[in-house]
Amino acid sequence: MGAAQSSADEFVREPLGVQERITADGSSPWPVEAGRYRLVAARACPWANRIVITRRLLGLEPVLSMGIAGPLHDERSWRFHNDPGNVDPVLGIEYLRTAYEKAVPGYDKGVTVPAMVEVASGKVVTNAYRELEFDLSTQWTALHRAGAPDLWPVEHRDEIAAISDEVFHDVNNGVYKCGFAKGQRSYEKAYDALFARLDALSSRLSTQRYLVGDTITQADIRLWVTLVRFDAAYHGHFKCNRQKLTELPVLWAYARDLFQTPGFGDTIDFAQIKQHYYGVHTEINPTGIVPEGPDVSGWLTEHGRESLGGRPFGRGTPPGPPPAGEQVPPLT
Template identity: 65%
Template structure:
């Protein structure tokens, strides 16, 4: 087995390395990279919650024909994500086996995390950006000339301040909070993260008891960011990361909210539960030394009625749902709920 990375430093609090390649792809190309159909490739793993944000946004906006997508396998070693799902283990567009090759093309000897999502310029094979938070905002605001007819406005200007505020709290205490608990190197740091996580989940439970979506009456960027953590909560974070005060399905409003989004085109049809579990339980060997992947939990509940329609709201606002998943991008049978 290839050498695995280390995720827990004994005696310390987990701190996420947020030194990303912050170059932006914009309408005017002010960072040297202009929006251009067919030029870029989005590299993701369906296992990764940060990458899954980009997968959902790309699908909701209908950018499949202008921004291709490469899917790395769910497990990786200490060096890099790999394209072991593709024939010969090589990405068919970039012609590389390891995502690190695209990073090294941009920055020789790149010494920070080889992370997904990453957008790669197919002209020279170099990573443009791996700044996952800015990436989806730019897809929503800089690529508007290329979105599908009926695409929703996921970052409406009048609501941006509130979306940013809610998303910041959710990132600190929930999206990253589960990692601060799971990768804690001491009992004290684990307990701090655990309490902050469930305090915020209680806050979200109350907020979502009276409104269908996090901000406004339509799906926004804030919902995408919360969803990718919630969908991993019971399969991974509850047990593997010791976030076990409650399971998601024991928090009524959050569980119904998560099912509502899961059953909305563009969300659940991008989720690969097999990849999610394989990644966390196989890669994090300092937490799960045996690499055994649990068979549970039962996923059929994701398809049960959620009743959130009674709260009103219009999922896509004045827009429409996305069409069928693009050929070749379907989640395999047996990897989905139900």
């Protein structure tokens, strides 16, 4: 996501700065339109990863281009340091902050990913990731690929929202509460809540393949982006070390199942994830040394979750391979 702040001993996430909507129903000044916007993401960031996966599953690549900020940044914000000349080839900017300042002169809030940028003006339209992932599923339907899954089935929306809220507070944000705690008591409170929630999720997933219903929903995407980063970053770097993910049999199998599902593992670059967490959070890792491990080859091993049934894409179909220029390195 990006910038964060702490209050007293507890970690508090900064409010989002440009909370607009992109809609097809006329409810906002920003209409859904093919080619009008560019999604700026980062391979390292779990919040951005949620939107990248959603875009992949819905097949929006031809109508919504994507820029990838590099894993390293400084106080000036996310930077396109992996692109030729350190500049996004479509937006022509080096730092994402430029797009925020075009939208809001004197912008003084967090410069975060994901961000939707209007290509013609170079202005950030929104960085409201929760609304964006819902709107991509429900407002962009005319531009979905044939066979796109329903990630927000109407009959399960209340349940998806409830589980997602628990996952956000205790897991997605919970690992950050552990990592950026400024006091022992705050750390232990977040640690206990994190692993209590993981235990509850493990129990739930022991008898069903996905979190809600028998298909992949947005709830699975929200949980998975934290699980896939757990051993590479949160276990050691954020002191979330009761167990590794690989030592939690149900969640490890669930995470592998999704990793091997088109649209999930093909968005993950473990090298960039580690470069970001260990290279940017200097208050936690002042040496900037990036660990060599863990071994990630296990992500491709059999998971056995098919025995629980379920239809990954419901009545839909898997997405095709990632477009040229969006592939991630294969696991080694």
